[in-house]
Amino acid sequence: xxxxxxxxxxxxxxxxxxxxxxxxxxxxxxxxxxxxxxxxxxxxxxxxxxxxxxxxxxxxxxxxxxxxxxxxxxxxxxxxxxxxxxxxxxxxxxxxxxxxxxxxxxxxxxxxxxxxxxxxxxxxxxxxxxxxxxxxxxxxxxxxxxxxxxxxx
Numbered sequence: 001x002x003x004x005x006x007x008x009x010x011x012x013x014x015x016x017x018x019x020x021x022x023x024x025x026x027x028x029x030x031x032x033x034x035x036x037x038x039x040x041x042x043x044x045x046x047x048x049x050x051x052x053x054x055x056x057x058x059x060x061x062x063x064x065x066x067x068x069x070x071x072x073x074x075x076x077x078x079x080x081x082x083x084x085x086x087x088x089x090x091x092x093x094x095x096x097x098x099x100x101x102x103x104x105x106x107x108x109x110x111x112x113x114x115x116x117x118x119x120x121x122x123x124x125x126x127x128x129x130x131x132x133x134x135x136x137x138x139x140x141x142x143x144x145x146x147x148x149x150x151x152x153x
């Protein structure tokens with residue numbers, strides 16, 4: 001029996017919000033990011049989300065920063081693929097064929113998550129004229145994405 005609260009359950013998760021300055025194919029963006037940071041981002045299995053009407057897929061890219069001993073994940077905010085599970089028969093269904101991990105930030109292209117959960121993303125050098133400054137964002141345990149990331153790890 002646990003007679004105490006697990007302190008990790010109440011901790012927030014720090015993520016970075018990445019907005020691209022112009023649309024770029026994923027392979028080109030990660031080539032530039034790898035080149036300037038001397039990293040090796042690779043695609044790993046997608047983050048998949050089960051909705052009532054659709055099954056959504058969000059691409060995930062991973063690299064390990066040797067100098068800082070830190071794993072870096074880039075997760076696409078907008079789903080790139082979906083599988084329709086059943087027809088929408090409701091008049092006001094709150095589910096669409098495109099899913100956003102952060103629906104209030106539809107202009108965000110990628111979410112960054114680091115293994116050390118530090119909200120400082122300055123160790124990632126930004127390709128010139130490709131992306132805006134990384135915005136820090138704190139996910140609390142009340143948010144759905146918080147639990148999704150915890151499950152995914």
